[in-house]
Amino acid sequence: MGEELLATQYLTFVLDDEVFAVDVARVREILEYTCVTRVPKTQTYMRGVINLRGSVVPVVDLRLLFGLPEADTTVDTCIIVMEIVSDGSAFVMGALTDSVREVLELDPGQIEAVPKVGSRINTDFINGMGNHNNEFIIILNVDKMMQDEATHSIEKTAGTGASSSHAELTQ
Numbered sequence: 037m038g039e040e041l042l043a044t045q046y047l048t049f050v051l052d053d054e055v056f057a058v059d060v061a062r063v064r065e066i067l068e069y070t071c072v073t074r075v076p077k078t079q080t081y082m083r084g085v086i087n088l089r090g091s092v093v094p095v096v097d098l099r100l101l102f103g104l105p106e107a108d109t110t111v112d113t114c115i116i117v118m119e120i121v122s123d124g125s126a127f128v129m130g131a132l133t134d135s136v137r138e139v140l141e142l143d144p145g146q147i148e149a150v151p152k153v154g155s156r157i158n159t160d161f162i163n164g165m166g167n168h169n170n171e172f173i174i175i176l177n178v179d180k181m182m183q184d185e186a187t188h189s190i191e192k193t194a195g196t197g198a199s200s201s202h203a204e205l206t207q
Contacts, residue, residue: 043141046166048173049116049133052104055173056133057140057166062118062178064128066136069113083132086115093117095130101181102161107134120182129182142166147175 046057047066072084072095081100085092095115099107112135120129147164161181166173 043143045139045141046173046175047116047139048137049114050135050137051099051102051133052107055137055171056098057142057173057175058116058118058178060139062120064117064119067115067117067130069109069115069132072132086130088117088128088130091128093128093130095132096182097132099132099134110134112136118178121179122182140168142168142173142175 045060047060047063048055048057050056067086067088070086072086074084075082075094078084081097083095083097085094087093097106099105113132114136115130115132116136117128117130119126146168147166150159150162150164161176163175163177166175
């Protein structure tokens with residue numbers, strides 16, 4: 037018998053009226069917007085850090101990372117705390133979003149390949165385009181999304197609150 041592909045659960049959220057999703061398995065928690073401490077000499081998309089129960093967690097503004105216009109903070113603005121894997125090590129990062137919608141399941145048949153043109157973000161970040169209730173959902177690859185310059189900024193910021201094993205791996 038062939039292996040049956042199972043549905044995956046995704047957390048959906050909104051940025052600039054577009055719906056995005058990340059695998060629920062990568063989400064640690066969702067926080068209401070809280071004061072973010074700016075870290076000098078970091079990229080503009082790096083909002084700063086928050087104190088999450090004694091741990092320093094870097095926060096990235098996904099709007100700015102994706103080249104979208106900056107938006108005012110509203111009652112719906114939240115931070116999705118996710119686990120990111122980069123160069124073999126895992127760390128926690130917060131992603132600032134306009135709002136969180138819902139958790140939904142998508143079967144592999146509901147996910148299409150990434151279009152080569154027409155997307156407002158770098159398509160390297162995208163695992164696929166989900167189709168749910170006749171609405172397209174951009175499914176993000178959180179690891180690829182945070183590679184390159186973003187990863188270095190986050191690892192430097194997270195270094196002060198990182199576990200000793202993470203600190204050893206980044207030195």
